[in-house]
Amino acid sequence: MRVTVPMTAGSQAADDYVLRVENLGKVYGGAVALRDVSLAIRRGSIHGLLGENGAGKSTLVGIMSGQRQPTTGTIYLDGVALGHADVPSMEEAGVFLVTQEPMIIDHLSAAENLMLGIWPRRFGFVNWRKLRKDAARMLAGTGIDLDRPAGKLDAVARRKLNILRAMFSGGKVIILDEPTAALTVEDRQQLFDFMRRLKADGVTFIFISHYNDEILDICDAVSVLRDGILAGGSEDVGSLTSAQLSELVLGRGLVLFQRERREFAEDAPAVQLRDVVGPSVRVPALDIRPGEVVGFTGLPGAGAKELARCIFGLTPVQSGTIRFADETETHKLPTHPRDAFESGIAFLSDDRRRDGAIGQMSIGANISLSSLASVARSGFLSKDAELKLSDRYFAAMGIKAPSAAVAVDTLSGGNQQKVCLGRVLATGPRVLILDEPTRGIDVGVKQDVLRIVDELSRTGVAVIIVSTDTDEITRAVDRVCIFENGAIARELTGSEITNDRLRGLEPS
Numbered sequence: 001m002r003v004t005v006p007m008t009a010g011s012q013a014a015d016d017y018v019l020r021v022e023n024l025g026k027v028y029g030g031a032v033a034l035r036d037v038s039l040a041i042r043r044g045s046i047h048g049l050l051g052e053n054g055a056g057k058s059t060l061v062g063i064m065s066g067q068r069q070p071t072t073g074t075i076y077l078d079g080v081a082l083g084h085a086d087v088p089s090m091e092e093a094g095v096f097l098v099t100q101e102p103m104i105i106d107h108l109s110a111a112e113n114l115m116l117g118i119w120p121r122r123f124g125f126v127n128w129r130k131l132r133k134d135a136a137r138m139l140a141g142t143g144i145d146l147d148r149p150a151g152k153l154d155a156v157a158r159r160k161l162n163i164l165r166a167m168f169s170g171g172k173v174i175i176l177d178e179p180t181a182a183l184t185v186e187d188r189q190q191l192f193d194f195m196r197r198l199k200a201d202g203v204t205f206i207f208i209s210h211y212n213d214e215i216l217d218i219c220d221a222v223s224v225l226r227d228g229i230l231a232g233g234s235e236d237v238g239s240l241t242s243a244q245l246s247e248l249v250l251g252r253g254l255v256l257f258q259r260e261r262r263e264f265a266e267d268a269p270a271v272q273l274r275d276v277v278g279p280s281v282r283v284p285a286l287d288i289r290p291g292e293v294v295g296f297t298g299l300p301g302a303g304a305k306e307l308a309r310c311i312f313g314l315t316p317v318q319s320g321t322i323r324f325a326d327e328t329e330t331h332k333l334p335t336h337p338r339d340a341f342e343s344g345i346a347f348l349s350d351d352r353r354r355d356g357a358i359g360q361m362s363i364g365a366n367i368s369l370s371s372l373a374s375v376a377r378s379g380f381l382s383k384d385a386e387l388k389l390s391d392r393y394f395a396a397m398g399i400k401a402p403s404a405a406v407a408v409d410t411l412s413g414g415n416q417q418k419v420c421l422g423r424v425l426a427t428g429p430r431v432l433i434l435d436e437p438t439r440g441i442d443v444g445v446k447q448d449v450l451r452i453v454d455e456l457s458r459t460g461v462a463v464i465i466v467s468t469d470t471d472e473i474t475r476a477v478d479r480v481c482i483f484e485n486g487a488i489a490r491e492l493t494g495s496e497i498t499n500d501r502l503r504g505l506e507p508s
């Protein structure tokens with residue numbers, strides 16, 4: 001395994017490297033996020049940036065793109081040292097950062113959003129007709145209608161549009177910070193095809209991902225951060241295995257989790273659905289047993305997410321029955337999440353931005369937020385019980401922070417996700433619905449999360465995992481419902497559940 005060799009400023013080969021950083025350091029308050037990082041990105045390559053949650057990846061690309069200022073160190077673009085770099089000057093120079101939060105203007109059409117980066121700044125002339133033609137070519141096959149207002153696009157389409165915008169804007173270095181989270185296998189392939197096309201034209205990519213298979217598929221080189229330090233890397237990704245990548249990231253071998261799948265056919269259901277019709281989903285019959293872990297998967301809009309939201313009561317169903325164990329009423333439909341929550345149904349939304357953690361509050365307060373009833377004794381909140389609960393999940397989720405008392409908005413993205421998940425798990429539910437539970441979570445903690453879910457299920461909790469991550473589904477569930485056109489098209493159980501089958505690489 002070869003460690004990435006940082007090129008020095010006047011080096012003979014400096015031309016080969018479009019972007020270099022030397023001795024970068026970043027301190028937030030008193031906390032060191034990056035320490036003396038030097039690395040060089042080869043022109044026209046796809047360079048993976050890996051590391052556990054909180055390792056410093058977003059901080060590093062934030063500095064490279066002008067979003068954050070380094071405490072020490074220098075950035076070189078095309079061999080030229082940059083002084084104070086901010087976002088407009090870096091974009092002007094051709095360095096674009098695409099984050100997970102789409103920077104989209106809702107009332108403009110998809111095509112207009114694509115063209116945002118290339119509207120004339122001052123006296124430039126733009127060939128709008130050609131631009132529109134180019135936009136149409138780029139959007140062809142993406143399922144995005146050129147003229148649809150961006151505000152009306154779903155979350156995945158907005159994400160795709162965001163990525164395409166950077167590509168369309170003529171960036172020479174495009175940084176993608178976890179671009180594929182929640183994209184389907186087809187979406188990912190489409191994105192990778194774009195990247196390869198642009199790479200052939202000389203565009204350079206820096207690509208952050210927690211998915212080894214993606215790194216191995218698309219990257220030429222990788223660099224690994226560990227606790228803010230450049231821990232290693234390779235300029236020959238093709239020679240690495242997935243296990244070696246994980247070892248580079250974690251500094252130790254990774255034991256992958258695999259649930260021992262069980263069959264539940266005879267047990268009384270924990271959740272029983274009959275003739276459920278909701279907006280864009282209909283399910284004649286579905287039973288989920290106590291202790292069973294069921295995966296819901298499918299293309300966006302196919303019904304997996306929609307049904308999970310109906311079961312929790314986030315989306316009212318139009319007709320049919322959803323009955324939880326112990327309920328005697330035959331036609332009780334949850335009409336509000338509060339009803340579902342009170343009857344022991346917990347839900348992790350995939351929209352962590354809207355339904356996520358409260359940034360200014362501490363990790364501990366966020367974890368115990370939804371469990372106040374269970375930590376309150378005779379109407380009073382027991383501080384001890386609250387602390388015990390939050391400390392337990394703080395530790396179990398491997399949240400990287402000095403203590404559970406620190407504010408959530410000082411955490412890295414992945415660690416904030418762990419707080420949201422910890423909060424849901426801490427409610428001690430009897431039915432647990434998790435929408436993309438390990439999105440943004442690193443490869444080590446992902447195994448821990450799957451293990452925690454497995455343990456909970458062994459106490460009789462019925463679990464629904466909505467996911468586009470086929471590896472996660474394969475490792476975590478007893479049964480998978482594959483949704484198509486608003487209905488469950490197929491179910492797989494036991495040994496039928498394989499990653500390749502879920503990816504459509506072998507027939508069902």
Ligand SMILES: Nc1ncnc2c1ncn2[C@@H]1O[C@H](COP(=O)(O)OP(=O)(O)OP(=O)(O)O)[C@@H](O)[C@H]1O
Nearest residue numbers: 028033053054055056057058059410411412413414
């Ligand atoms: N605004 C901030 N204030 C204080 N600390 C911060 C701030 N932003 C990041 N940090 C800290 O800097 C470190 C690096 O965070 P960063 O977001 O760069 O990690 P990351 O590798 O991108 O993680 P993830 O995979 O979770 O997105 C973390 O310890 C984080 O808590």
